[in-house]
Amino acid sequence: MLNKIYDWVDERLDITPLWRDIADHEVPEHVNPAHHFSAFVYCFGGLTFFVTVIQILSGMFLTMYYVPDIKNAWESVYYLQNEVAFGVIVRGMHHWGASLVIVMMFLHTLRVFFQGAYKKPRELNWVVGVLIFFVMLGLGFTGYLLPWDMKALFATKVGIEIAASTPLIGHELKVLLAGHPDIVGAQTLTRFFAIHVFFLPAALLGLMGAHFLMIRKQGISGPL
Amino acid sequence: MHRGKGMKFVGDSRVPAERKPNIPKDYSEYPGKTEAFWPNFLLKEWMVGAVFLIGYLCLTIAHPSPLERVADPTDTGYLPLPDWYFLFLYQLLKYTYASGPYNIIGAFIIPGLAFGALMLAPFIDRGPKRRPTQRPFATGFMLLSIASIIFLTWESVVAVDWEAKEAMGKIVEEAEIDTSSDGFVVYEENGCINCHGDNLAGGSAAPSLVGTGLTAEEVADIAKNGVGKMPPGMYKGNDEDLAKLSEFISTLEAK
Numbered sequence: 100m101l102n103k104i105y106d107w108v109d110e111r112l113d114i115t116p117l118w119r120d121i122a123d124h125e126v127p128e129h130v131n132p133a134h135h136f137s138a139f140v141y142c143f144g145g146l147t148f149f150v151t152v153i154q155i156l157s158g159m160f161l162t163m164y165y166v167p168d169i170k171n172a173w174e175s176v177y178y179l180q181n182e183v184a185f186g187v188i189v190r191g192m193h194h195w196g197a198s199l200v201i202v203m204m205f206l207h208t209l210r211v212f213f214q215g216a217y218k219k220p221r222e223l224n225w226v227v228g229v230l231i232f233f234v235m236l237g238l239g240f241t242g243y244l245l246p247w248d249m250k251a252l253f254a255t256k257v258g259i260e261i262a263a264s265t266p267l268i269g270h271e272l273k274v275l276l277a278g279h280p281d282i283v284g285a286q287t288l289t290r291f292f293a294i295h296v297f298f299l300p301a302a303l304l305g306l307m308g309a310h311f312l313m314i315r316k317q318g319i320s321g322p323l
Numbered sequence: 324m325h326r327g328k329g330m331k332f333v334g335d336s337r338v339p340a341e342r343k344p345n346i347p348k349d350y351s352e353y354p355g356k357t358e359a360f361w362p363n364f365l366l367k368e369w370m371v372g373a374v375f376l377i378g379y380l381c382l383t384i385a386h387p388s389p390l391e392r393v394a395d396p397t398d399t400g401y402l403p404l405p406d407w408y409f410l411f412l413y414q415l416l417k418y419t420y421a422s423g424p425y426n427i428i429g430a431f432i433i434p435g436l437a438f439g440a441l442m443l444a445p446f447i448d449r450g451p452k453r454r455p456t457q458r459p460f461a462t463g464f465m466l467l468s469i470a471s472i473i474f475l476t477w478e479s480v481v482a483v484d485w486e487a488k489e490a491m492g493k494i495v496e497e498a499e500i501d502t503s504s505d506g507f508v509v510y511e512e513n514g515c516i517n518c519h520g521d522n523l524a525g526g527s528a529a530p531s532l533v534g535t536g537l538t539a540e541e542v543a544d545i546a547k548n549g550v551g552k553m554p555p556g557m558y559k560g561n562d563e564d565l566a567k568l569s570e571f572i573s574t575l576e577a578k
Contacts (some may be wrong), residue, residue: 113338115345123347126364128355133367142371149372153379173393180390187387192379194388199379201408212444212465215453222445229442236408243406249492252394253403261416264426283396323454 124315129322141319143207150200151307155300157193165245167292169285172247197239204232216320224313231306234299241295247288255291256283391492401491404483411475414482437468495524506571509564515546515557523575529553533575542569 109115128134130141164183166175179186208228211217217225244255263273270280278286331340350357358364395401405413412434416422421429440447448461455462500522501507510516510523518529529552535542543565546558558565
């Protein structure tokens with residue numbers, strides 16, 4: 100049955116070459132932990148992607164309950180945490196995933212750095228990877244405000260004050276983030292929500308697409 | 324592959340009519356023990372992922388994500404702290420030559436140099452050598468950065484009284500209680516205070532009376548006839564005082 104569906108689609112769209120391009124490539128011995136245990140260091144990038152997928156999925160479920168407004172944000176998180184079935188697990192995965200993704204990404208960065216894998220011809224992929232790192236930090240910063248509890252508000256106030264101390268564009272940057280020259284409030288919350296849920300994930304997906312395209316095009320760096 | 328004249332297409336589309344077989348390439352000719360990504364290697368990767376996921380879920384179940392009390396912008400005594408992975412940047416801003424008039428050094432110049440160098444690493448470290456020992460400067464600067472991040476994070480963590488911090492953010496349901504009101508006097512005289520506490524927040528023997536959502540009539544009924552573990556006849560005063568008491572309790576709302 101599945102084969103027939105596949106054949107039907109393939110006859111019309113010729114998806115086999117596409118599928119072979121995506122799925123079929125060689126994995127050299129030196130990156131395969133089954134042959135050299137020390138090759139587990141090559142798992143960090145894949146695990147970063149794995150946690151990112153979990154972050155996207157758990158985040159999608161969180162937005163089913165979360166309300167980005169200062170009257171209801173905390174209430175909705177409290178409800179999600181204490182009343183919703185498995186809400187504590189979904190929120191817990193998103194909370195811990197945010198830390199794990201930073202840890203895994205840091206380890207992946209160190210692996211690439213110490214192996215000198217960023218050298219010619221892989222400079223561009225390294226630059227894109229560092230941009231992904233910044234986007235992840237941005238996601239961590241904006242996501243921290245969303246529960247609208249004490250630590251969220253005050254950490255964000257500090258963060259916005261630091262942004263405001265930027266030379267030349269400090270004030271504009273602060274207003275852009277907070278939505279108001281003085282108040283960290285309703286506008287800030289909706290802006291951070293939009294940045295956390297739409298802007299940064301869009302940037303992240305684009306950058307990750309470029310990251311994976313480049314690694315497939317160039318192949319993984321050879322053994323040291 | 325058939326090209327050029329005589330090429331057949333599916334309908335009027337650009338898809339060639341000739342189908343290609345969907346078989347993986349043979350990697351046995353590749354050097355070493357090269358294997359196919361799909362499905363051989365992906366299965367192994369997925370097993371690593373499954374083990375990782377178990378640890379991840381154990382962490383999630385053992386430590387539910389924290390939620391402090393709702394944000395109160397008027398509480399100036401609260402100690403602000405970012406999430407742990409920003410602590411090193413935050414700590415940097417506490418040093419004399421990185422804060423105050425030198426804020427620009429701690430907030431922009433030092434992190435900018437560090438992250439800028441990280442981003443431009445392939446253009447700074449351009450030699451063909453890849454082993455860490457053959458690139459002493461790259462390796463040295465990276466080790467120095469890691470040591471600084473660990474040191475700054477450590478300094479930041481030990482400077483915080485985590486128990487006091489937790490107490491500052493704890494969710495407490497309490498009400499602004501007018502202890503001079505008639506209702507509170509009745510509450511005190513009738514001994515309700517012994518179980519429900521002097522801030523009406525309850526205790527081990529009785530629940531909180533703040534924000535019960537009950538009407539005055541319902542409160543009066545419970546005071547007389549009891550509910551749950553509370554036996555009937557706890558209230559022994561007159562009906563006039565009971566009205567004051569139940570009015571007082573039914574209007575208590577968490578601030």
